[in-house]
Amino acid sequence: MAVRPNENFLITQLDWLANFVRANSLWPMPFATACCGIELMATASSRYDLARFGSEAIRFSPRQCDLMIVAGRVVMKMVPVMQRIWLQMPEPKWCISMGACASSGGVFDTYAVVQGIDRFIPVDVYVPGCPPRPEQLIRAVLDIQEKVKKKGTLFGREFEERKAPERPRALALELAPQEKIVAPGDYRTATQEWEAN
């Protein structure tokens, strides 16, 4: 009598196959807005050779990519653009926040630079450094590969578990006592509310 594998067994194997394929051909979307972008280019060059890890196909169209690498500071005028590009990428997709600026604003604690892109889009791996060396970025790609291989599922169920925005909550900590938090809206409401107080 033939052994019939039960359903769960079969699906686990498909997950493994999908993860194997996905992890070894991540297609990066370079969202390079500042100096970190230069290191990102170096990472793809022949000396550091991201192609060894299957990520050499850097595409400038978000629709062909599944790994967004945000390299550089993001100003508030850029946030809607970044979010639109993120939404244009097909699932499953991952995001690397490269450098101090993308992860936390870095030294640019000013009115225009957002203090970490994780307030606005999901981030899987943060790369510290100013700028990070290409080896560090390669490490981040390897970390994403590991994450995909360990937790990935064929239909992306691992993403659905995380419905709430994973953004930092401690916004109030960075404010001076006389400043107050405004609800999301347009800039005009923010400023008018400010001036009314």
Add this chain to the structure above:
Amino acid sequence: MDHSSTVAVLRSTLGEEGFRTSQFRDNFRIVVPADRLFDALRALKEQAGFDMLADVTAVDYLHYPNATDRYGVVYCLVNTTTGERVIVKTFVNDPEPRLPSAFPLWKGADWLEREVFDMFGIVFEGHPDLRRILMPEGFASYPLRKDYPLRGRLERHNFPAIARAEG
């Protein structure tokens, strides 16, 4: 650099008392009142040969020691034939800082004046297209004014966050 012919042109346009000059290292500075600014710039262009407007910028003198006016607006002019450079400065005040646009004289004033408007809120009358140039369209403050907080008024966090399952 000898600026005597430039000063002579200004003297015939604005009169002896109509302007002040000073020199710091190789910067020759001319301070004119805001209501004579356009006449001064036109004379400098048409009679003194300053055919290039190199820069327009502004300074906010809020809390500045001994300052009498709030904003200084600075025009850097170049005479490309002789290489002469002058800096023309004028002062405007709240509540409605206004100046005539230099666009009819130099087309290059277009974006420079938009930048000053964007950062300081100084309105250039007669500018063909006075919109914000650096900050987003809906932005309501003027960020380089000294009474604007360095970290902004939280406009930078005023966006919706995208979660995983939506994206």
